[in-house]
Amino acid sequence: MKKHNFNAGPSILPREVIEKTAQAVLDFNGSGLSLLEISHRAKDFQPVVDESVALFKELLAIPEGYSVVFLGGGASMQFCMVPFNLLQTKAAYLNTGTWASKAMKEAKGFGEVVEVASSKAANFNYIPKDYVVPADADYFHITTNNTIFGTEILTDIDSPVNLVADMSSDIFSRPVDVSKYAMIYGGAQKNLAPAGVTFVIIKDEILGKVTRHIPSMLDYKIHIDNGSMYNTPPVLPIYSALETLRWLKSNGGVAEMEKRNIAKADLLYNEIDRNQLFVGTAAKEDRSRMNICFVMKPEYAELEDEFQKFASARGMVGIKGHRSVGGFRASTYNALPIESVQALVDCMQEFEKLKLS
Ligand SMILES: *Cc1c(COP(=O)(O)O)cnc(C)c1O
Numbered sequence: 001m002k003k004h005n006f007n008a009g010p011s012i013l014p015r016e017v018i019e020k021t022a023q024a025v026l027d028f029n030g031s032g033l034s035l036l037e038i039s040h041r042a043k044d045f046q047p048v049v050d051e052s053v054a055l056f057k058e059l060l061a062i063p064e065g066y067s068v069v070f071l072g073g074g075a076s077m078q079f080c081m082v083p084f085n086l087l088q089t090k091a092a093y094l095n096t097g098t099w100a101s102k103a104m105k106e107a108k109g110f111g112e113v114v115e116v117a118s119s120k121a122a123n124f125n126y127i128p129k130d131y132v133v134p135a136d137a138d139y140f141h142i143t144t145n146n147t148i149f150g151t152e153i154l155t156d157i158d159s160p161v162n163l164v165a166d167m168s169s170d171i172f173s174r175p176v177d178v179s180k181y182a183m184i185y186g187g188a189q190k191n192l193a194p195a196g197v198t199f200v201i202i203k204d205e206i207l208g209k210v211t212r213h214i215p216s217m218l219d220y221k222i223h224i225d226n227g228s229m230y231n232t233p234p235v236l237p238i239y240s241a242l243e244t245l246r247w248l249k250s251n252g253g254v255a256e257m258e259k260r261n262i263a264k265a266d267l268l269y270n271e272i273d274r275n276q277l278f279v280g281t282a283a284k285e286d287r288s289r290m291n292i293c294f295v296m297k298p299e300y301a302e303l304e305d306e307f308q309k310f311a312s313a314r315g316m317v318g319i320k321g322h323r324s325v326g327g328f329r330a331s332t333y334n335a336l337p338i339e340s341v342q343a344l345v346d347c348m349q350e351f352e353k354l355k356l357s
Contacts (some may be wrong), residue, residue, distance in 0.1 A: 004340035006163070007318035008147055008332040009169065009209040010189040014335045017203075017243040024239055034240035035239055040232050048235075049228055050243050055245035055251055057066060059152065059253050062178045062201060065226040068330035070238050071198045073309040074343075075168045075187035078198060081101040082141065084218050088210045092116050092137040096144035097124045098324065106140070110212075116140070123325070124149040126283035137161045139182060143207070145170035146237060147190065148322045150293030157346055158219075162206055169201070169289050172248055173334060174258040182206045188237055189334045191290070192244050248334070257334050264332045264341045265289040271345045277303065277352050295327030303355065310354075311347050319344070 028035040029044050036047060038230075049070065056068045065115050069240050071077070079102055083091060089111050093104040095118035107113045109212040114137065115301055117128035124146060133140045139162040145152045148168040154174070157163070162182035169190040178184065183202045189195040200220065216222050222230050248257065269287060272280045272294045281293045304327065321327040330344055 001093075001315045002343075003315050003317050003319050005336065006191070006332070006340070006344070008322070008329060008331045009187075009193050010317075011331055011333050012335045013193070013244060013305050014247045017247055020243045021236070021240045024296060025236070027152060029097050035236060040229060040235050044176070045235065048239055052238060052242045053228075053243060055242070055249060056199070057249055059172065059245060060176055060178055060201070060310055065205065066178065066203050069200045069202070069220070069223045070228045070233050070241075071200060072196065072234055074195075074198055075099070075185060076102065078166070078185045079106040079199070080109075081218050081220070082139070082185075083107040084163070084212075084214055085207060085210060086136050086139050086164070088110045090114060090134065090137050092133045092140040092229070094118075094128065094131065094142045095120060096143050096151060097149045099147065099168070100141075100143040103143070103166060107141070109235065111138075112327075112334050119151075124151065125286075127153055127229055127286040129149050133160055135160050136180070139164045139206075140168070143237075145173075145288055145290050147291050147331075148324055150280075150282045150288045150325070150328075152290065153286075153290035154289070162203075170288075171335075172254055172257060173290055173354050175254045186348045188241055190262065190331075191335075193237045193241035195222055195237065196234040197241060199241075210255075244335075258336065261289045261334070264338050265338065266290065267338065267341050267345060268292050268330060268332065271348055275306075275348050276356055278328075278348065281327065290331060290333060292330045292332060293321060293325050293327065294329075295321070295325075300355070307348075308349055310351050311344070314343070314347050315316055316344055316347060 004268040024035040053068045059154045059345045090279040094113050115317050117131035119126050119128050140159045141164045143166045164183045165181055167184050168186035171186050171191055185200045188197045267310045272278050277300050279297050319330050321329045
C-alpha cells in the first residue's frame with residue numbers, strides 16, 4: 001500500500017534526494033569510495049559545502065553581508081548559541097510555543113530576558129500581535145512556525161532591534177525577505193535534510209559585540225571563518241541538504257513551493273472546516289501551512305482512536321497529534337505531494353459518511 005508521510009520531523013524528503021544520498025553512500029561522485037569514508041577536507045567534499053552555501057544564498061536571495069554556516073547540535077543548540085553570541089544585557093522573546101519557551105529558558109542564563117507576549121494561556125493556539133519590543137534589547141527572537149501547535153508567522157515582521165528567527169520547520173516554504181532578519185536558523189530535519197545538521201544565516205556585522213568569552217565550538221565567528229569546517233561537519237546530512245536545494249531549484253524555488261504549500265494547506269483546512277466530525281485547533285488567521293492540527297469535535301471525541309486506525313489502514317503515517325494538543329497533526333512540508341493531502345481528505349470524508357449516514 002502507498003504510504004502518505006505526514007511525519008512532523010524527521011519527515012518526508014523528495015524521493016530523488018533519498019536516492020541520490022543512497023547513491024553517494026555507495027559511491028561518491030564515481031570515486032569508488034563512499035561519502036561516509038572520505039575526509040570532509042577532501043577536494044571532492046568542499047564543493048558540496050560551497051554549492052550548498054551558494055544555493056542557500058540564491059534560493060533565499062540572501063543579501064551581501066550575511067554568512068551561511070552548517071553546524072551540529074540541532075536547533076536546540078542554537079537556543080544557547082544565540083544568547084551566548086548576541087546577548088549582552090537584554091533580549092526580547094515572543095513566546096508562541098514549546099520551542100519558543102525552550103529558547104527563552106536558555107537565554108535566561110546570559111542576561112535579562114523580556115517575554116514581550118505569550119499565547120500560553122490559550123495553549124499557544126494563536127500568535128500574539130499586540131506587543132512592544134524594548135528598543136534597548138540586543139535582539140528579538142521569534143519562532144516563525146510552531147511545529148507543535150500549528151501556528152505560523154507568515155509575514156516578515158518589522159523589528160526595532162536585530163530580529164532572530166527559528167525557522168526550523170518553515171525554511172524554504174515561502175520567499176523570505178532576509179534583509180529584515182539579523183539571523184535565521186533551524187534544524188534541517190523538517191524541510192531540508194536528515195537529522196544532524198543545523199543551518200545558520202547570520203548578518204556578519206552583529207557579531208563580536210558581546211564581552212564574554214565564547215568557547216570556540218559555540219562561536220559563530222569561528223565557524224564562519226572556517227567555512228563550516230572548524231571541526232568535522234555532519235557530512236551526510238549536508239550532502240542530502242545539497243540534493244534538496246538542487247531539487248528546490250529545479251522545481252521553481254521558494255515561490256513555487258509557496259504556491260504548492262498554499263494549495264495543500266487550503267485543501268486540508270477546507271475539509272477540516274467542512275467536515276462535521278473535525279475542528280481545527282489554531283486560530284484561523286494564524287494557521288500554519290506546514291503543520292495542520294485538528295481534533296474531533298467534542299461530541300465525537302470518542303471516535304479519535306477509531307479514525308486514527310481508519311487512516312492508518314489507508315496508508316496515512318504520522319498524523320497523530322503531539323501530546324500537548326492531542327488529536328491529529330498533518331505535516332505538509334515541501335516534499336509532500338498534494339496527492340497525499342487529497343488521500344487524507346478522502347479518508348476524512350469516507351469516515352464522516354461511515355459515521356453520520
Ligand atoms: C524541531 C524543532 C526544534 C528542535 O530541533 P532540534 O534539531 O531537535 O534541536 C526547534 N524549533 C522548532 C521550530 C522545531 O520545529
